[in-house]
Each structure stands twice: as C-alpha cells, then as structure tokens.
Amino acid sequence: MDFILSQNNLLILAIALVAGIMLLMPSFFKGRAGRAVSTSEAVQMVNQKQAVLIDLRGADQFKAASIAQSRNIPAADLDAKAASLPKDKPVILVCDTGRSASRSVAVLRKHGIQEAYTLEGGIQAWMQASLPVKKS
Template sequence: MLLWPTLMRGGRASSVSVSEAVQLANQKQGVFIDVRPHERFKAGSIAQARNIPLADIDAKMSSLPKDKPLIVFCDQGRISGSAAGKLRKNGFAEVVSLEGGLNKWTEAGMPTSAKH
C-alpha cells in the first residue's frame, strides 16, 4: 500500500527506484519485464526477468499477467517508460518503469544473470 500513491501518480505509468521495485516484486509478486533486444537480455539481466523486446510488446502483451504489478526496464529507463505507458493503455493497471533501468540496478549492487 505504501507504493500505491507512487503507482497512481498522475494517472500515467510512473517510475520506481530500485528499492521500490524490489519491494513490489517481493510483496506483490511483481514481474520484471526487460524490453531490451534479446541479444542484450541474454548478455545479462535481472535474474527473474522476462524478455519482451519493445518491438514485440504489442504481439506478446497478452501473455503477461494482469493481476500482478509489472516492472518494466531497459538499459537507462528511457524506452521502458513508453513501453509501460503502452501496457497501461491496454488494461494493465499496475505498471511502472524502473528508474535508471538496468544501469541503476547494477550500480545498486543488485544481482544479474546471463541467460542461455
């Protein structure tokens, strides 16, 4: 409930800090969505993230859960904001962008893993 004002600020997809994203994932089973190209995702991403490149978001959004928060991210947080907005317009109520993207995540010392 502490994040609700952040999520609803301005009625648009907003961003959350690394610590807020972790809380959202842990407390509300938030799902991390990496919107970077597949090659970048394979090189390293947040361990439990799903890869849906921005180019594929329209085709694959139906596979995403509407009953869990979605935490969308890219490298720096620029592209993920537009992806989060698109998801919100398509009926996903709880969508946020990870502030600073994967760069901020790794700067904060959070774990990443290469995908095979």
Template sequence: MNFFADYNNLALIAVAVVSGGLLAWPTISRGAGGKRVNTTIATQMINKRNAVVVDIREAAEFAKGHLPQAKSAPLSDLAARAAGLAKDKSVPIIVVCQTGQSSGKAHAALKEAGYSEVYSLDGGLAAWQQAGLPVVK
C-alpha cells in the first residue's frame, strides 16, 4: 500500500495508464467506425456477393484513380446520396477512402440510410494499390 502513497510512484502509475490508453486507442476507435475488411475479403465480396463499392473521396481524387465499378459519393454529399447507391439494401457496401481513416465516418450515414452490411476497406485505396489490384482512371 505504501507503493501508491509515494508521489514518485504516482507519476510512474500515471505514465503507465496514459501510455496504455494510447496503445489501446486504435482498437477502441476502430470499433466506432464499423466493420473493416482487407483487400482479399473485399475482392471476394465484390466477386461473389456483388458488393457495391462507394468511394467517399472528393471528385478530383476519384478521377485520379479508383476501384473498378466504384461509385463516387464524396463524404460531404454522402447523406444526401446514400439512398440511391444500391437498389437492394441487403447488398454489402464497401466504403473506400484514401487510407482507411475517413471511411468510418461514412458508416453511420449508410446504416441510417438502411443498408444492413456496411464495411470499410482497411487501408483504403492505398492498401488496394499496394496489393497490386486494379485501379481505373
């Protein structure tokens, strides 16, 4: 019990708690962004389940290169355009951004629009390109 009463030890405990929280943050914040899929799973979903790919980057970025058959729906416009992305709301939706960081924000808007399966491409377009998968310009 004396360990916790010593002020020097309290500083060490505080450092340990803060560093542990910072290490856990990516896992905690990832859960808020919805389900994530890697490039292999995304490819299987596109080929076998006719998943709809929604690119949430701005139009200029989309024009520089995007996944084949991806639909452009910039994040700023997504809520307004969400209803028309797929005719069947049970079809999987794969959200793509540049690095996988922004796609979690689109999850809530698409869920609210009634889509039952919404996924984010882990690593975004950068991971797709790194895996050597095709990009359309």
C-alpha cells in the first residue's frame, strides 16, 4: 500500500490514467463526426450505392464551382431540409475544405440518416483530383 500512496507513484499513476483516457476519447466520438471519405471513395459510392452529394456551402460558392451531381443545401438550412433526403442511401456532405462538414453529420443522424459521410478535403480536394465540376 505504501507503494501506491508514495507521492512519485501517485503522479505516475495520474499521468497513466490521463493518457489512457486521451487514447480512448477518439473511439467515443468516432460515430458522431462521420467518417471522411476520399474523392475516389466518394465516386465509387455514387456509382455503386447511388450516394447523394450535399454541398453545404452558400449559393454563391455553389454556383461558382460544384460537383455535377450535388444538391446545394447550405449548412444553416440542413436541419429544416434533412427530411427530404433519402434514408436508405449514403449521404456525402461537401464543404469547401472538408472541415466544417463534420459538424453537420449529427444533424443527419438526428433525422435517421445513419450512412452520413464527409468528403475529405471538400470541394478543393475534388478539384485537385481533376474530377468534373460544373460552373454556373
């Protein structure tokens, strides 16, 4: 018992406990943010599973450049329009760089859409991969 109550050992035990919690945290939050898919995975999901692409950017950005098959639903309107999205198909959320789309996955999950993904790197990664975009 003296071994555990020694001040040096308590410090080591506390550090080990904190490190363990930090290692486990990503697994607790894994399902909330949704998995990011690469551009090639997104193309495969659209072709094989008829995945729906939702562009979360504003209308001006969407008109400037967007993925041809995507629908524009700004992030602020997603909660109101999520009911119109199919629940039996994967939904891939697209933003400018892939960072802000992960927040919107929780909105889709709340509406019963379990297969919600984000496009890794967003529309920027799509264009860097030389994949087709439409410009209005």
